[in-house]
Amino acid sequence: MTADAPILPAYRYSPSSLVVWCGYCQRWHWHSPGDGHRVAHCLQPTSPYHTTGYTLVERGTITEAAMRRYARAQRRQTSS
Numbered sequence: 001m002t003a004d005a006p007i008l009p010a011y012r013y014s015p016s017s018l019v020v021w022c023g024y025c026q027r028w029h030w031h032s033p034g035d036g037h038r039v040a041h042c043l044q045p046t047s048p049y050h051t052t053g054y055t056l057v058e059r060g061t062i063t064e065a066a067m068r069r070y071a072r073a074q075r076r077q078t079s080s
């Protein structure tokens, strides 16, 4: 069942890869392109994504620099 799967914004990194930010791992998850439900590959054992997975919706493109900036900003927020 995927009814409880949250919808997460995904960003196109390359023709063959999407990235989605995971607030549980505090890192980017990599997936093949295409909107829809995914099984999560969380490093955080308590992540609810292990149960529900999540649904990706592509929102635009992203660069490696933008990914680094985003990760830094997210980690700052949660460490304070």
Ligand SMILES: [Zn+2]
Residues within 6 Å of the ligand: 022, 023, 024, 025, 026, 029, 040, 041, 042, 043, 044, 047, 049
């Ligand atoms: Zn994760």
